[in-house]
Amino acid sequence: MPSYNYGRFISDALESLRAQTYTNWECIIVDDGSKDNTKEVVAGYVKMDERIIYIQQENKGVSAARNAALKKARGEYFQLLDADDMLKPDKLALHVKLLDASPHIDLVYSNALIFEDNGEAEHNFRLFKLPGSTQVSGKNELIIDNLLADNFFLTPSVIFRRKVYEQVGGFVEGLHGLEDWNFWYRAALLGFEFYYDTTVEAQGIIRAHYTSTARKHDKMLLGRIQARELVLNNIRELQKRGKLSLNPMYVNKIINQHKALLNKDKIKYYIFFKDKFFQGLESVFLYGYFSGNPHSALYDGAYWIKERIKKSNLK
Structure with a gap:
């Protein structure tokens, strides 16, 4: 459980763990340089529950915090849980039972509920699906294709x-951003098997609030670009080392698909957020080339130029 200045939320996350019907767990909290009351809040839980472990580090980001926890973890199964999210009470029990009974499955994910944190005691939960996502079970090409554009499941819904x-x-x-998508994609490239669990009682719970990382659109877009560039490097490296059990023609296809999507994101990032029109126009050309759809690329370029001009006029 990584936490950065989420002292006001972390009690809910920990209470959802302590309410689990499966009790043989440990929770490793990595305080990523918080400047709020996170340490004081967690200290009370550490005293009352020996399964909760607290680690402090200087601020290094969510990936470094997760890595610090994973290195210390002793369990056979790993559940990720952000400090502002929660789990349904039977989540761990159901997924541990499923993994115990199915040695061929490497990663289980379920649906997630989401609620808007507006400060009220009562929460209005609704089923959350990422735009364009589909729920599938399997491995190799099936999972790789479905993960191409983005995640199709959310962090608290997963156990692996x-x-x-x-x-x-x-x-x-x-x-x-998208450090989780990068991780799942690398797992898919290595042939790990994913399983979609439809059980309602095994859902994760997402809290939407004004400080959520997902609301910082320019940083999320930069994260998407960085994560996809790293995936491309990873594909090439695995291909070079003979670690991909995939058809070479299929590998070349997904490389071109990633290059197309990478440059599509760069068009918006360079033109709309960074005023780097020449880099943006280069990405228009590359998007058209790798996608095989130059008309769509020209439309995207024109659209974001128009939106940038509109944005400038509002200042």
Whole structure:
């Protein structure tokens, strides 16, 4: 559980853990340089529950915090939980039972509920689905194709085996977002099997609030660009080392797909957020080339130029 200045939320996350019907867990909290009351809040839980472990580090980002926890973890199964999110009471029990009974499955994910934190005691939960996402079970091409554009599940809905972490490695540090997508994609490239669990009682719970990272659109877009560039490097490296059990023609196809999506994001980032029109126009050309759809690329370029001009006129 990484936490940065989430002292006002972390009690809910910890209470959702302590309410789990499966009790053989440990929770490793990594305080990533918080300047609020996180340490004081967690200290009370550490005293009352020996399963809760607290680590402090200087601010290094969510990936570094997760990596510090994963290195210390003793369990066979890993559940990620951000300090502002929660789990339904039977989540761990159901997913541990499923993994125990299904040695071929490496990662289980479920649906997630979301609620807007508006300061009220009562929460209005609704089922949350990422735009354009589909829920699938399987491995190799099926998972790789579905993960191409973005995540199709959210962090608290996932539980995975220790060997996934050991073979994939940790989360990439220094990313501004989508470090989780990068991790899942690398797992898919290595052939790990994903399973979609429809059980309602096994859902994670997402808190939406004004400080959520997902609301910082320019940083999220930069994170998407960085994460995809690293995935491309990872594909090439695995291909070079003969570690991909995928058809070479399929590998070349997904490389071009990533290059197309990478440059599509760069068009918006360079033109709309950074006023770097020449880099943006270069990305228009590359998006059109790798996607095979120059008309769509020209439309995107024109659209973001128009939006940037509109943004400038509002200042």
